Amino acid sequence: MADLVRKLGERIRVLRKEKGLSQEQLGELSGLHTNYIGQVERGEKNLTIESLEKVAIGLGVSLEQVFRYIDPMEQQDELSQINELLSKRPFEDRAMALKIIKDVFEWEHRKYR
Template sequence: MSNLPKLIGERIRNFRKEKGLSQEELAHKANLHTTYIGQLERGEKNATLESVEKVANALEISLEDLFRSINPHANSHEYTLSQIVTRLQTMSIKDQKMILKFLDLLQDWKDQ
């Protein structure tokens, strides 16, 4: 089974959280059922093109934004970078700053 629904779901969840929306609010704005939004975010449902368009419009993003950097090939640079960004987006600003400091320390250590 393809990992694409899970990747799309993660992207939807991250954009939703960035916009400060609950699943219920997104469902209302997209004219979709709340349960369906949850299933999309968890990668349990293959979204229809119509649903994807409704979600993107409700999130006020383009389809290009939603699908950017989605590459199901786990060994690609873009996939790895998108996974890092996806995980960071779900963290608080405080945790993101801590991770950035940690990366700086790792880079300094590597450069020595």
């Protein structure tokens, strides 16, 4: 259980930083104390369902988005491996990777015209 609490805290930290929010700002938006947000992000506090919902609302994301990538299914194929790698990167890195992939596909399409 402690591993899940830690992973959830890390995911909340990633989402908060992607939104450009400080812990104080997320605390205000979610109606939770700043110290509590910090403890959650460090995996020191186990969130209740109600607090998790408040955090999701404060982040402007769904609960599904909060849990996405926390415990991915068995990684077998290449697409799953790419997803796993990108899930741990900041938004800017994911956007850059998507642009690179699109550019490669566009180049490939033009090559065979």
